[in-house]
Structure formats: structure tokens, C-alpha cells
Amino acid sequence: MSADEDDDITDELLADAERLTGLSLELLGLDPHPDDMTAEQRLQFDPDDLEEMASVAPDERQRSVRQTHLLAGLLWNSSSVLMDQLFRDLGTLRELDTVTPAHVAGTSVLSSLPPRFAHSYDVTFTQKFIVVAADITASLARGWIAPGCLAAELAVRCLLDQAQVTEEIYDLDLPGEWRAIVEEVLLEDAECEALYSDAAGTPDIQRWFTPFTPGDSVPAYAFA
DSSP, rough: OOOHHHHHHHHHHHGGGGGOOOOOOTTTTTOGGGGGGHHHHHSSHHHHHHHHHHHHHHHHHHHHHHHHHHHHHHHHHHHHHHHHHHHHHHHHTTTTOOOHHHHTEEEEEEEEOEEEEEGOOOHHHHHHHHHHHHHHHHHHOOOOOOOSHHHHHHHHHHHHHHHHHHHHHTTTOOOOHHHHHHHHHSTTTTTGGGGGGGGGGHHHHHHGGGGGGGGSOOHHHOOO
């Protein structure tokens, strides 16, 4: 991949960052500068912490801001790629008389889901997962809401998988440990990781679309 191609995707992602309005740069790991805080916000920090934030060299600060903007754009871009690939997976499954784990293993997104449940990833499941994934990606613009069910957590995980693929292809200059930072915000106390364990059992796949609590929101189509 040429340097020009790298520059092209970087410019595109930096432009996409302006569209990701549902997550602040601070939530994506950028330390605020005291000069950018209100008096009330500064009261939340110790004087020593404020002094340390203010002591960051301008060029270092500028790079951190750019890296975080790039991360925001990457998440936005990856959400679009994720949905496109999910629709492609759905089209692939619709052409099959019977969906087998081997077929699922050849898909773009469904293959990232817990493999021991691959026999359940049929057309109906995929349609429901697409609706949940669309709801999750919409939160990147309207204001982030924590995943309300296991399927939503898995959709976030797939989103980050796609972001990581793009990062590796283009060797993007992102904040260090960016995925851990984002997971801490988007997947705090997530339960979906247990589904990748051999001890996960074989629960009803519909439970993945059941709200964690009565107050959690899951699209009606997926929960039906």
C-alpha cells in the first residue's frame, strides 16, 4: 500500500470524525486541557493533575488530539463497513438451502460471533442481528447508550474487530491501547465474552436479544 493511499484514508477518517457526535473525545481517551474546562469541571481534578495536564507540550497535545480524532473517524467508518458486510452475509445465507457452521465460517461478520453457536446463525438470526447492529451504530451519532442485550454487545465487538482490521491495513497512527480504552467505555461489564468460552453451554439464541433489564432498549423486531 502506497503512502498516498495511507494519506487518503487518513483524511477520510479525520473528516468522518465530525460525524461521530455520540461520543466525546474525552470518552475516547483524550485528556482534557485545563484551559478548555469550565471552573466546575476543573474542580473535579486535583491541582496536581491539572498541572500535569497543562504541562503537556503543544506538539504532543496536537498529536494526541489528532490521534483521537482519527480514532473517532475510524469508529464511524467501521460502523458503515460493518453494516455493509452484514447485509452481504445475509445475502449469502439467503442463497443457501441449509446454513451450516462451515458456511458461517466463510462470512465476513457472522464468522466473528461465538463459533460454538454457528448452527443458529440462520437468515432469521442475521436479520435480527442487523437490526440490533444498526441501532448500536446509530448511537455513535445520537448519543451513546450502553448495549441492552447480548446481541448488542456482540455487535459492538464486531464493530471493534472491523476497526482493528482497518487499523492494521493502513497502519493508522492511533492512541496507544485504543481498543482497550474504547472497550472500557462501550463494553463495560460486558457479558458476551463468556459466550466464546467452551463452558458457555448452549442457551436459547433468542436470549441474546432479551433486554438485560426492563429499562434496557432493544429494537422491537429483534425482541419479537
